[in-house]
Amino acid sequence: MKTTQEYIEENRARFLDELLELLKIPSISADPKFKDDVAKTATAVADSLRNAGCSMVEVFQTKGHPIVYGEHITDPGLPTVLVYGHYDVQPPDPLDLWDSPPFEPVIKKTAIHPDGAIFARGSCDDKGQFFMHVKAFEAMVRTGTLAVNVKFMIEGEEEVGSSNLGDFCRENKKMLACDMVIISDTSVLANDTPSITVGLRGLSYVEVEVTGPNKDLHSGVYGGAVANPAQVLCDMIASLKDENKHITIPGFYDDVVEVTASERAAMNMAPFSKKDYMAGLGIEETMGERGYTVLEQTSIRPTLEVNGIWGGYIGEGAKTVLPSKASAKISMRLVPNQKSDKITELFKKHFESLAPAGVKVTVKPHHGGEPVVTPSDTPEYQAAAQAMLETYGKEPIPVRGGGSIPIVALFESVLGVKTVLMGFGLDSDDIHSPNEHYGLFNFYKGIDTIPRFFAHYARLKAKS
Ligand code: BES
Numbered sequence: 001m002k003t004t005q006e007y008i009e010e011n012r013a014r015f016l017d018e019l020l021e022l023l024k025i026p027s028i029s030a031d032p033k034f035k036d037d038v039a040k041t042a043t044a045v046a047d048s049l050r051n052a053g054c055s056m057v058e059v060f061q062t063k064g065h066p067i068v069y070g071e072h073i074t075d076p077g078l079p080t081v082l083v084y085g086h087y088d089v090q091p092p093d094p095l096d097l098w099d100s101p102p103f104e105p106v107i108k109k110t111a112i113h114p115d116g117a118i119f120a121r122g123s124c125d126d127k128g129q130f131f132m133h134v135k136a137f138e139a140m141v142r143t144g145t146l147a148v149n150v151k152f153m154i155e156g157e158e159e160v161g162s163s164n165l166g167d168f169c170r171e172n173k174k175m176l177a178c179d180m181v182i183i184s185d186t187s188v189l190a191n192d193t194p195s196i197t198v199g200l201r202g203l204s205y206v207e208v209e210v211t212g213p214n215k216d217l218h219s220g221v222y223g224g225a226v227a228n229p230a231q232v233l234c235d236m237i238a239s240l241k242d243e244n245k246h247i248t249i250p251g252f253y254d255d256v257v258e259v260t261a262s263e264r265a266a267m268n269m270a271p272f273s274k275k276d277y278m279a280g281l282g283i284e285e286t287m288g289e290r291g292y293t294v295l296e297q298t299s300i301r302p303t304l305e306v307n308g309i310w311g312g313y314i315g316e317g318a319k320t321v322l323p324s325k326a327s328a329k330i331s332m333r334l335v336p337n338q339k340s341d342k343i344t345e346l347f348k349k350h351f352e353s354l355a356p357a358g359v360k361v362t363v364k365p366h367h368g369g370e371p372v373v374t375p376s377d378t379p380e381y382q383a384a385a386q387a388m389l390e391t392y393g394k395e396p397i398p399v400r401g402g403g404s405i406p407i408v409a410l411f412e413s414v415l416g417v418k419t420v421l422m423g424f425g426l427d428s429d430d431i432h433s434p435n436e437h438y439g440l441f442n443f444y445k446g447i448d449t450i451p452r453f454f455a456h457y458a459r460l461k462a463k464s
């Protein structure tokens, strides 16, 4: 029989072709116009799991988009690994900033990806990454090397807050029972510097609206006397941070667990060039919370960002108008032990209190999620670290990530299991941005690493 490596080597081209097909379906979960495409993607994912060797595959309908489940029970006595991923993608807008259409994948070389990268929405986040697991699983099944039970749960609502997944987990605890969860939906520090994500931030997301006069007004006739909602909104938002970029919402930092000096020192050992970071973004300086490095600002510190702001006239040319309304979407990234609901409540109370006489303010909460830290002294983490050491030739560095995958906290509270975040993307892969891409190096590195992780996990788990 072939080895897993031989099987992967022989099927490399087909693995890529299959991923490219998946990337052609626009599974945009946020936009109801794409509901059928999302459903079509769920079917394609289910087919891929069946073809890869799952003995049971089912597409579960939800109030939103479907959840794809598949399993391969090798032997009930063996440990079980749940692979989680998401087949939905972010909207590709603004379309005119893409160099090629977002759902017509093309492979191009870049400075960071000399072997080529797949340019398409979802290539890195997360179709390209969960698909590595499907193909690694196929290789293990076909070569008879799978030493654990595997369950797949690939959902279609991650990018819109996984609102139906919590209930699904609670209702299907038995089916989803496992010893650990593995997710590839994060990044490594660089292609020559492997890392494993050991924490994610939580999220509180709100939409605010400021309403002034009962209609849009002539800005000359009324301007100067009537509160301008766009101006008021800017003033209110500006006051949410002080001169040190510290967030001014009372109680905001109360539950933040300060990271120890030694942990901070370790974290700042990770190779990072602020100069390259700024050059890559086309900025001349960073602007973050005083007293923290960029690596800390984007991982262990909570933040508040305006994601969108609108109101008044934004069409061609100039229209003199004092708008009746202005709005903004604001996200707060949270760190242990902040609680999403509590932070949303603190924000709402404070923001409403900022409203000057002459305007009304409403705060509408959107989705949220809790922060997590995942341990690095467990067999599951060690298995991932060993696997990466083999394929990268270097010990991976544990790093805390800045993004959020809210379901990870739920896996812990509902299923009672820990997660390993072994992602293979790069922060510069432009996820959520125009020209999202995923390196072929990264795709194949993942497919090489995952079977090794499974083998080490089976061995280490049997010992523990
Ligand atoms: N894969 C990302 C999360 C991520 C990216 C974690 C990079 C660490 C490094 C995920 O798909 C995502 O985008 N999550 C959203 C949260 C969700 C509730 C919309 C996010 O972080 O904004």
Ligand code: MN
Residues within 6 Å of the ligand: 086, 125, 126, 158, 185
């Ligand atoms: Mn993702």
Ligand code: MN
Residues within 6 Å of the ligand: 090, 125, 159, 431, 432
């Ligand atoms: Mn995402």
